[in-house]
Every structure is written in structure tokens, then in C-alpha cells.
Amino acid sequence: xxxxxxxxxxxxxxxxxxxxxxxxxxxxxxxQLERGESPxxxxxxxxxxxxxxxxxxxxxxxxxxxxxxxxxxxRMWVLDDESFVGTHYRSDEFNKPPYNRYTIIRAQFxxxxxQKVQEAGALLICETTVTELLMDGKRVIGVRTDRExxxxxxxxxxxxxxxxxxxxxxxxxxxxxxPKNVALAVKEIHFMPQETIESRFNVSGDAGVVIEMxxxxxxxxxxxxxxYTNKESLTIGVGCMLSDFKxxxxxxxxLLEQMKEHPSIKPLIEGGEMxxxxxxxxxxxxxxxxxxxxxxxxxxxxxxxMFLNSVHREGSNLAMTSGRMAAETVIELKGAGKPLDEKHxxxxxxxxxxxxxxxxxxxxxxxxxxxxxxxxxxNTYPELVNQAMHEMIKVDGIDKKTKxxxxxxxxxxxxxxxxxxxxxxxxxxxxx
Amino acid sequence: xxxxxxxxxxxxNRYRVDTGRPHITIRNAEICTNECADQQCTVCCPxxxxxxxxxGRVVLISDGCMECGTCRIICDEHRNVAWEYPxxxxxxxxxxx
Numbered sequence: 001x002x003x004x005x006x007x008x009x010x011x012x013x014x015x016x017x018x019x020x021x022x023x024x025x026x027x028x029x030x031x032q033l034e035r036g037e038s039p040x041x042x043x044x045x046x047x048x049x050x051x052x053x054x055x056x057x058x059x060x061x062x063x064x065x066x067x068x069x070x071x072x073x074x075r076m077w078v079l080d081d082e083s084f085v086g087t088h089y090r091s092d093e094f095n096k097p098p099y100n101r102y103t104i105i106r107a108q109f110x111x112x113x114x115q116k117v118q119e120a121g122a123l124l125i126c127e128t129t130v131t132e133l134l135m136d137g138k139r140v141i142g143v144r145t146d147r148e149x150x151x152x153x154x155x156x157x158x159x160x161x162x163x164x165x166x167x168x169x170x171x172x173x174x175x176x177x178x179p180k181n182v183a184l185a186v187k188e189i190h191f192m193p194q195e196t197i198e199s200r201f202n203v204s205g206d207a208g209v210v211i212e213m214x215x216x217x218x219x220x221x222x223x224x225x226x227x228y229t230n231k232e233s234l235t236i237g238v239g240c241m242l243s244d245f246k247x248x249x250x251x252x253x254x255l256l257e258q259m260k261e262h263p264s265i266k267p268l269i270e271g272g273e274m275x276x277x278x279x280x281x282x283x284x285x286x287x288x289x290x291x292x293x294x295x296x297x298x299x300x301x302x303x304x305x306m307f308l309n310s311v312h313r314e315g316s317n318l319a320m321t322s323g324r325m326a327a328e329t330v331i332e333l334k335g336a337g338k339p340l341d342e343k344h345x346x347x348x349x350x351x352x353x354x355x356x357x358x359x360x361x362x363x364x365x366x367x368x369x370x371x372x373x374x375x376x377x378x379n380t381y382p383e384l385v386n387q388a389m390h391e392m393i394k395v396d397g398i399d400k401k402t403k404x405x406x407x408x409x410x411x412x413x414x415x416x417x418x419x420x421x422x423x424x425x426x427x428x429x430x431x432x
Numbered sequence: 433x434x435x436x437x438x439x440x441x442x443x444x445n446r447y448r449v450d451t452g453r454p455h456i457t458i459r460n461a462e463i464c465t466n467e468c469a470d471q472q473c474t475v476c477c478p479x480x481x482x483x484x485x486x487x488g489r490v491v492l493i494s495d496g497c498m499e500c501g502t503c504r505i506i507c508d509e510h511r512n513v514a515w516e517y518p519x520x521x522x523x524x525x526x527x528x529x
Contacts, residue, residue: 106529127521
């Protein structure tokens with residue numbers, strides 16, 4: 001028997017769940033296929049949940065979603081080998097409900113989200129890998145799975161299959177991902193008593209802290225490190241562009257080990273029990289790397305569509321929003337009795353263009369090029385800034401004017417005045 | 433040294449290995465040995481699945497694979513990595529993710 005659904009959603013991560021939930025809620029028949037043992041068992045994220053994106057899908061998610069800590073403080077550190085220069089932003093505004101951001105543990109959160117999807121009426125089948133798309137000419141008409149007789153059909157197939165985007169690559173909707181468009185991140189989760197976390201990070205109750213880091217921890221590679229507080233655990237990780245990883249000899253786990261040894265980081269994670277090590281690619285190619293995300297009978301959502309804002313470390317909200325918007329486009333077209341073809345699905349891309357998802361990516365579209373072409377940003381400048389700070393703070397009988405001169409000389413020795421000005425200009429243009 | 437360390441890390445992870453059916457294979461071992469200058473898969477794989485043997489051969493054991501996709505994407509000059517997801521239910525099973 002040929003089974004046919006209104007929609008098939010491939011993947012039960014943030015974007016797939018958002019799409020499946022929205023579709024099912026509107027009364028469409030939805031089949032969701034997940035290759036993991038349960039939703040979340042294949043998914044890796046930092047992880048920070050941005051309330052706004054989820055609120056627009058499940059307004060009362062706070063009632064029962066498994067949330068770790070709401071974030072009241074953001075620290076940004078620029079690291080040298082032994083030091084860091086940083087800014088901390090902490091506000092009691094963030095300590096008042098409804099909270100804006102939370103840390104989450106994806107395996108638990110995804111199970112919860114998936115429960116909501118199923119309650120909305122979608123059929124979820126786990127332990128099923130989609131191996132290819134079924135085509136009728138140019139049109140996607142269903143999927144083939146690795147189950148026996150596992151061919152299923154639908155009016156629309158929504159690809160929420162994650163950063164590797166194998167299905168769209170195989171179907172030649174886009175090319176294989178280039179190393180310069182993805183970052184590899186590795187992370188560990190360390191468990192420790194709640195009180196230890198609260199005293200180390202100066203928080204109480206369910207409040208939490210985020211530390212984002214850049215500088216010498218990535219050994220000159222374009223990348224960042226992070227440390228997030230969960231209820232009874234810390235997540236620590238580091239990620240760099242694959243194109244940079246490709247040109248050096250440090251393994252990702254050595255990089256993480258070295259970062260954990262940094263004198264400013266080590267005391268924060270001391271005594272924790274490491275319970276999982278994970279790796280994941282992040283689609284950081286930005287606006288210019290976003291592939292075609294719709295066609296006859298298919299749409300791409302989430303990481304698979306490169307919807308990730310690397311500057312602001314946002315991904316799950318772009319994933320959820322793109323999933324929701326894809327679903328809304330389908331609902332609208334179905335309601336109007338229009339075909340789900342390339343011409344009509346174009347409004348999905350238009351809606352993304354008009355939303356923060358692509359507006360934000362567009363804003364930073366030149367940033368990857370600026371950073372890729374410039375090794376100074378992740379090594380030399382962090383070093384110089386830290387040295388300048390050190391010079392100004394250390395009291396050693398040298399007058400401040402001389403100290404200023406030393407700092408200036410240090411800068412121009414490492415990078416010509418024109419180089420410095422050029423970099424500042426490029427950076428300003430890229431962030432403008 | 434570094435290999436021992438990654439094994440300790442992977443020991444914390446949960447896997448259901450599809451014995452005898454690796455989801456990643458090297459298409460042509462000769463290319464790795466003779467044509468690939470850097471063999472960066474042996475550096476970049478976060479699970480240390482690729483090791484370089486004395487005779488210049490690259491050996492892949494994918495049991496500890498975290499299914500990130502790094503090896504496939506960095507092999508952009510030779511496209512010598514055949515990469516599929518494991519069968520449904522197999523492979524890494526993240527406890528926390």
C-alpha cells in the first residue's frame with residue numbers, strides 16, 4: 001500500500017520539531033522520521049535556548065519544558081596564554097520572568113519538544129534513517145528509508161536533517177559543504193554539585209552564566225570557546241572553522257584539553273565529573289553560503305539551510321523559526337489550494353528574508369571573508385590587548401606616558417600602522 | 433599520547449555499534465597512502481577514528497564516530513570518504529548532547 005502524508009519531516013531536532021508541530025497543530029497529516037533511538041540522541045548543541053523563537057510556537061513552554069538555568073550574565077573574554085581581558089554584562093532585568101534565555105540539555109529538551117509534536121498529532125517514527133529522496137522528475141514525492149518496504153510519500157518533504165544535509169546534496173539541490181563554511185566544535189559536560197556552580201559563578205537559584213571566549217585558545221584559528229552553566233553541570237567547548245583545522249596539526253581534543261588548562265578556566269571546572277564528550281559541525285558560512293532552500297515538493301530548514309548566526313552564537317532560534325515559517329508556508333498554500341511547487345514555495349524564502357533569520361545573516365555577510373583572510377584577529381590582537389592591559393595595571397615605577405609609548409610600539413611592531421587601520425576599517429565595515 | 437586521551441573521552445559515550453557494517457569507509461586506500469599529502473583526517477577527526485600507520489596507510493575504525501561529518505568535508509581534494517549515517521538506531525547515542 002502506498003502511504004501518503006501531507007508532509008514528511010526528516011529529523012526531530014529543533015527545526016524539524018518546530019515544523020512538525022506547526023503542521024500537525026494546523027491539522028495536517030505529518031510523518032516525522034528520526035534516525036536516533038529517541039529524539040535528541042543524535043543532536044548536539046551548546047546549548048542555549050532562546051525563548052522568543054519557542055514562545056511563538058509553544059507559548060507556555062515554561063510550564064513543563066526541561067530548562068536548566070536562565071541566563072542573567074554574559075561574559076566575553078579575549079584570552080592570551082595566561083590572562084584574559086573581558087567584559088561582563090549582568091542585569092537583574094534578566095532575572096525577572098519571563099526569562100529570555102536558558103541553558104538546556106538537548107537530549108532532554110528534544111524529548112520534551114517531540115512529546116509536544118506527537119500530542120499535536122504528528123506520527124513520529126524513530127530508529128529510521130532516510131537514505132534518499134524519491135523523485136518524480138524534478139519533484140520530490142517522498143522518501144526512502146532504511147526500513148524494509150520503507151518508502152513513504154507526501155505532498156511536501158521538509159528536510160530538517162542537520163548540518164551535513166546529505167539528502168539535499170545527494171539530490172543535487174546543492175553542492176557538498178566547503179570546509180570554509182563549517183566549524184567543528186567539541187565539548188564536554190562536567191557534573192558537579194549545584195552549590196559549587198552557584199558559588200563559583202556568583203548565582204543562586206536557577207540563574208546562570210554564559211562565558212564566550214576568543215583568542216589564543218584557538219591557536220590562531222578562526223573560532224571561539226564557551227562555558228555554560230547548567231543546573232548541576234557545566235558545558236565547556238571550543239570550535240574552529242574546518243578550513244583552519246585542516247591546515248594545522250592540533251587535534252580537536254588536544255585543543256579542548258589545552259583550553260581546560262588555561263589558568264582562568266581551570267578553577268571553574270575543577271573537580272567536575274566528565275560524563276560525555278561530543279562533537280558537532282556548525283554551519284557558519286553565513287548569508288552567502290545559504291543554499292537554495294525550496295523547490296518542487298521540498299524545503300530545507302535549520303542547520304541544513306545554514307541558518308546560524310555565528311557572530312551572536314544563535315542557531316536554535318533560527319532553526320525553530322525557519323521550521324515554523326516553512327510549515328506556515330505549507331499551511332497557507334494548502335489552505336488556498338495551491339500546489340507546493342517551486343514557484344509557490346518561494347514565499348518561504350521571502351518570509352525568511354523579511355525576518356531576523358536572514359536579516360541578521362545578511363548584516364554580517366562579509367564577516368567570514370574578513371576573518372578568513374586575517375590571522376591577526378585570533379592570535380596577535382588578543383595578545384596585544386592583554387599585554388596592553390598588563391602594562392597599564394602593573395605598578396613598577398615606570399611612568400604612565402612611557403607605558404603608553406611601549407604599548408603603541410608593541411602594537412606597531414606586531415602589525416604595521418596601515419595594517420591596524422585597515423583591519424579596524426574592515427571590521428567596522430563587516431559589523432556595520 | 434593524544435590517542436589514549438581521546439579514548440578516555442569516548443569511553444564516557446554511549447554507542448550501539450552496527451558490527452560489521454561501518455557507515456564510513458575509505459573509498460580507495462591507495463589514494464590516502466600515495467596521493468594525499470597531509471592526511472588531515474588523522475588530525476581533525478574529533479574521535480580519532482583515523483590513524484596513520486608506519487607504512488603511510490590510513491586506517492579507519494569508525495566505532496567511536498560521533499557522526500559529525502568532519503572527515504568527509506575536509507577530504508575535499510580527493511573525495512575519498514564514503515560517508516553515510518548509520519542505520520536507524522545505531523551509532524552514537526548522546527545522553528546529554
